Amino acid sequence: MTDLSAPPSPIPLPAPLGVLYVLKTVGFILHVIPMNLWCAGVPLAVALWVTGQRSADAWPRRFLAQVPFFLAFGINAGIVPLLFTQVVYHHVFYPATILMAWFWFAVIPLLLTAYVASYRVADEVRSDQARPARLVLWSVIAWVCLWCIGFLFANAFSLMVRPDRWAHLAEQHGSSGAVFGTALNTADPAMWARWLVMLALALTTTAWHPIADRLLRRQEPNDRGELSIATVTYLAGAMFFAVAGTWYAFGTWPPAVREQMLAIPLLPLTVATALAPAVPAGIVLWMRFLSGDARKLAWVGIAAQAAVVALNAISRQVVQHLELSAFGLIRPRPIAFELWPVAVFLLAALIGGSVVVVFLRMAYTSWSAAGSMTAEGSVDTAG
Amino acid sequence: MRYPWWYVPFLTSPMLIAVVSVIHVLLAHYAVGGGMFLAVEAYYAYRRRNAPYLEYLRKHARFFMYVTVVFGAVTGVGIWWTIGLASPLATEVLIRTFVFAWATEWVTFVVELVTVFLFAYGFGRTAPRWHVAFAAAYAAAAWLSLVIITAITAFMLNPGRWIETPTFAAAFFNPQFLPQVISRTGGALMLCTLYVYLHTSFTVNDADLRDLVQRRSTRPALLGAVLICLGGLWWYAALPASSKAALAAASVLNLMMVGIFALTVVVFFALYVGPASHPGWLTPGFSLLLFLCGLAAFSTGEFIREAVRKPYIVYNFVTGNQLTIHDTKHVRREGVLNSYRWLHTYVRQHYPELIDSNGRVLYEKLPELAVKDRIELGRAIFLYCCNNCHAEARGYSAVGYLIHGWNRDMILRTIHHLHEADFFMPPWPGNAAEAELLADYLYSIAPEKPRGMLFGVPKEEESNER
Structure with a gap:
C-alpha cells in the first residue's frame, strides 16, 4: 500500500503528545454530552409531545426549549477535539476530509439549518399557542440535519483511520489525480457501527435529562412520569449500545486492534467501557422503587452517566491511536514546547471558568426567584 | 503538495474560503462591536432608568444573539472547515503555531456564549448591576477573541522575525498585529452602528426612541471610522515590500484601496451630518444604504488583505501552490x-x-x-x-x-x-x-x-x- 498520508509537518508539535491527547480527550468528552442530548433528545421529545405530553411543565416542552443552548455549547465544545485532532493527526485528517470535501463542507449549511430549526422549535414551544404541525416540521428538519451531521462525522473519522481505502476512493471520485470531494466511507462497516454506537450512547445520556432538569428546578427527581421516560429510554439505549458496541468491537475492529484492546493493559478499559452503562441503568431502576428523597441518588446516576461518556471517549481515542498505529502512521515527531502559551491558556480557562460559574450561580439564584429558567420577565429598571 | 487536491470547477476551492470568510467577517465584527454597544447602553439605560430604551435593548439583544450565536459562530467554524479542505498545509502550519492561542480563544467563546444568553434572557429578572456585568464580560471576551484571531491573520501577511526565530511570541506579536487590531476594532464599532441603524429603522416606530437610539449609536461609528483610518495607514506602513508593490502594480487593488478609505470617509461624514446632528434621519432606506456601504467596504478590505499576500499564503513560508519554501527546493529537484x-x-x-x-x-x-x-x-x-x-x-x-x-x-x-x-x-x-x-x-x-483587434x-x- 502506498503511503498517501502527509509527510512530517514543517512545524514541530507545540507540546508533548501526551498533553495534546489529554486535551483532545477532555474536549471530546465536553462535546459528546450536549451532542448526545440533541441527537437523541430531539426525536424523543417530539415523539412524546406529539403523543400528548404538551403541558408547560412537561419534559418534552422544557427539553425542546433548551435545544438551542445544547447546540450552542455542543458546537463550541466541538472546537477543542477538532483543534487537537488537526495538531496530532493532520497527516490523515486532511486527506480523509478532502476526499469527502463537499460532504464535509455540507456540515456547515446542515448545522445552520439545524440551528435555525431548533430556535423555531424553541420559540414554538415557548409560545402559548404552539402549532403542532409547525413544531413537528421544524423538529424533523433539525433532527434530520443533526443525524446527517453525525453520519458525516462518522464517515470522516472512520475514513481517517482507513488510509488503505484512499487511493480507491480518489480513483472513483476524481479526475486527473485531483479529487471531486464526493467520496463517502459507506463501504466500511466500522463507519455504520460507530454511528450506531454514538446514537445508542446518545439515548442513554438523554435519558438523564428529565431527571437533571427536575434537580435543577429543585424538584424531587422521582416523578413517576419523567422517571418512566428516563427508565425506558435508558434501558432501550443500553440494549442498543450492547448490540451496536458488540458489532463495532468484534465485527469491525482490525484484528491487531482487537488483540490489543482485549489484552493487558487495555483489557480493563475495554471491559469498563462495555459494562459501564449497567451502573446508571441500575441507579435509574433503583430510583423507581425508592419512595424517599432520591436527589443524592439522582446526582450519583448523572455522575455515573458522565463516566460512561468519558470512558467511551477515552476508549475511542485509544482505538483511533491503535488503528493508525496498525498502518504505521503514529510516528515520533519533534517537539518545540513553550510553556507560556500553555500557561496563558490555562490561566484564561481558570479566569473564564470562574466568571462563568459566578455568573451562572448568580443567574440561577435570581432567575429561580423570578420564575422559570426559560420564561422571561418584563423589563424593569428597578433594582 | 502534501495532500490531495480538491477540484472545484470554475470557482477553485480556495474561493470557497473567500465566500465563507466574507460572510463571517461581516457577522463577527458585529459580534464584537455589538457587545460593546450593549454593555455601554445597558449601563446608560439602567442609570437613566429608561424603560423604553431597555425594552429596545432587550429586542436588540435577541436579534444580536440570533445573528452572532447562530450565523456568526457557525460561519466561523465554516472558515476553519473550508481552509482545512482548500488550503491544508497553511492550516496545518497555523494550527501548530497557534494551537494554544486558538485554545485560549475557545475559552473566550465559552464566556461569550454564556454571557450573551444570560444577558439576552436576563431582562427583567436580573439585578441591573449583574445584568450590565454580563454584557461587559461578553464585550471583553468578544474583543479578546478579535485580538487573538487578528494575530493569526496578521501573521499570514507578515510573520516578521518568526521566519528566523520561530517562537510563539514572534508569531503572535508580528508587525501587522497592532495595526490590524486597531483597524478591526474600528471596523467592529462602525459595523455595529450600521447593524443598530438597520435593526432600529425597521423595528422601532416611536420617533423619540428611534432618535435616542440613533444619537447613542452613532458615536461608536465615528470613533470606529477614525480607528479604521489610523489602523489602515499603519497597516500599509507595516506591509512587506512585495505587498506594497502588488498594490501599486494592480490597478484594481489601487482602486479598491482608495475605495475603502473613500467609503469610510463618506460614511463618517454621512453619519456626522446625518444621524449625529439631525434627529429623524434614520429611515429604512438610509440605514440600508449605509449598511450596504459598510458591507462593501469591509468585503473589499478583506479581499485586499488576501490579495496582497500573493504569492504566499503565509508570507515567506507557504506559497500559494501549497508548498513550503523548503518543499519547493526539494520538489524542483x-x-x-x-x-x-x-x-x-x-x-x-x-x-x-x-x-x-x-x-x-x-x-x-x-x-x-x-x-x-x-x-x-x-x-x-x-x-x-x-x-x-x-x-x-x-x-x-x-x-x-x-x-x-x-x-x-x-x-x-x-x-x-x-x-x-x-x-x-x-x-x-x-x-x-x-x-x-x-x-x-x-x-x-x-x-x-x-477577433477584430488591429496592431499594424x-x-x-x-x-x-x-
Whole structure:
C-alpha cells in the first residue's frame, strides 16, 4: 500500500503528545454530552409531545426549549477535539476530509439549518399557542440535519483511520489525480457501527435529562412520569449500545486492534467501557422503587452517566491511536514546547471558568426567584 | 503538495474560503462591536432608568444573539472547515503555531456564549448591576477573541522575525498585529452602528426612541471610522515590500484601496451630518444604504488583505501552490510527479509504463506518450500546481483568460520564468519535462486572440507565430 498520508509537518508539535491527547480527550468528552442530548433528545421529545405530553411543565416542552443552548455549547465544545485532532493527526485528517470535501463542507449549511430549526422549535414551544404541525416540521428538519451531521462525522473519522481505502476512493471520485470531494466511507462497516454506537450512547445520556432538569428546578427527581421516560429510554439505549458496541468491537475492529484492546493493559478499559452503562441503568431502576428523597441518588446516576461518556471517549481515542498505529502512521515527531502559551491558556480557562460559574450561580439564584429558567420577565429598571 | 487536491470547477476551492470568510467577517465584527454597544447602553439605560430604551435593548439583544450565536459562530467554524479542505498545509502550519492561542480563544467563546444568553434572557429578572456585568464580560471576551484571531491573520501577511526565530511570541506579536487590531476594532464599532441603524429603522416606530437610539449609536461609528483610518495607514506602513508593490502594480487593488478609505470617509461624514446632528434621519432606506456601504467596504478590505499576500499564503513560508519554501527546493529537484504522493499514485495507476522498478517516474519516456496523454498529465500537473489560484479555461482568474492567443513557446518560457516575470507568482515547482507537459495542456485550452483587434502587423505573421 502506498503511503498517501502527509509527510512530517514543517512545524514541530507545540507540546508533548501526551498533553495534546489529554486535551483532545477532555474536549471530546465536553462535546459528546450536549451532542448526545440533541441527537437523541430531539426525536424523543417530539415523539412524546406529539403523543400528548404538551403541558408547560412537561419534559418534552422544557427539553425542546433548551435545544438551542445544547447546540450552542455542543458546537463550541466541538472546537477543542477538532483543534487537537488537526495538531496530532493532520497527516490523515486532511486527506480523509478532502476526499469527502463537499460532504464535509455540507456540515456547515446542515448545522445552520439545524440551528435555525431548533430556535423555531424553541420559540414554538415557548409560545402559548404552539402549532403542532409547525413544531413537528421544524423538529424533523433539525433532527434530520443533526443525524446527517453525525453520519458525516462518522464517515470522516472512520475514513481517517482507513488510509488503505484512499487511493480507491480518489480513483472513483476524481479526475486527473485531483479529487471531486464526493467520496463517502459507506463501504466500511466500522463507519455504520460507530454511528450506531454514538446514537445508542446518545439515548442513554438523554435519558438523564428529565431527571437533571427536575434537580435543577429543585424538584424531587422521582416523578413517576419523567422517571418512566428516563427508565425506558435508558434501558432501550443500553440494549442498543450492547448490540451496536458488540458489532463495532468484534465485527469491525482490525484484528491487531482487537488483540490489543482485549489484552493487558487495555483489557480493563475495554471491559469498563462495555459494562459501564449497567451502573446508571441500575441507579435509574433503583430510583423507581425508592419512595424517599432520591436527589443524592439522582446526582450519583448523572455522575455515573458522565463516566460512561468519558470512558467511551477515552476508549475511542485509544482505538483511533491503535488503528493508525496498525498502518504505521503514529510516528515520533519533534517537539518545540513553550510553556507560556500553555500557561496563558490555562490561566484564561481558570479566569473564564470562574466568571462563568459566578455568573451562572448568580443567574440561577435570581432567575429561580423570578420564575422559570426559560420564561422571561418584563423589563424593569428597578433594582 | 502534501495532500490531495480538491477540484472545484470554475470557482477553485480556495474561493470557497473567500465566500465563507466574507460572510463571517461581516457577522463577527458585529459580534464584537455589538457587545460593546450593549454593555455601554445597558449601563446608560439602567442609570437613566429608561424603560423604553431597555425594552429596545432587550429586542436588540435577541436579534444580536440570533445573528452572532447562530450565523456568526457557525460561519466561523465554516472558515476553519473550508481552509482545512482548500488550503491544508497553511492550516496545518497555523494550527501548530497557534494551537494554544486558538485554545485560549475557545475559552473566550465559552464566556461569550454564556454571557450573551444570560444577558439576552436576563431582562427583567436580573439585578441591573449583574445584568450590565454580563454584557461587559461578553464585550471583553468578544474583543479578546478579535485580538487573538487578528494575530493569526496578521501573521499570514507578515510573520516578521518568526521566519528566523520561530517562537510563539514572534508569531503572535508580528508587525501587522497592532495595526490590524486597531483597524478591526474600528471596523467592529462602525459595523455595529450600521447593524443598530438597520435593526432600529425597521423595528422601532416611536420617533423619540428611534432618535435616542440613533444619537447613542452613532458615536461608536465615528470613533470606529477614525480607528479604521489610523489602523489602515499603519497597516500599509507595516506591509512587506512585495505587498506594497502588488498594490501599486494592480490597478484594481489601487482602486479598491482608495475605495475603502473613500467609503469610510463618506460614511463618517454621512453619519456626522446625518444621524449625529439631525434627529429623524434614520429611515429604512438610509440605514440600508449605509449598511450596504459598510458591507462593501469591509468585503473589499478583506479581499485586499488576501490579495496582497500573493504569492504566499503565509508570507515567506507557504506559497500559494501549497508548498513550503523548503518543499519547493526539494520538489524542483525530484519533480512534481515524483514528490506529490497523490499525483504519483495517479501516474502509477494510469501510466504504469512510466514507473521504474524503484517506483520513480521515467521522465525520458514522457515524450513517447500520445498527445492526449501528455495533455492529461499536463492537466494533472496544472490542478496540483496552479488550480489554487486559477480556474482552467474559464472561471475565477482562469488561466485561459491570461493566455489568449499565446503560442506554445511563450507558454513554456513563462512557466520556466514564472516568479521572475511576475513577482506575485510562485516559482515553477516542477522540472523541465513537467513544464513541457503543462505547456501542452495550457496550449490545448488557450483561446484565440479576441477577433477584430488591429496592431499594424500583417495577419499572416501573427498566425505563423501562433
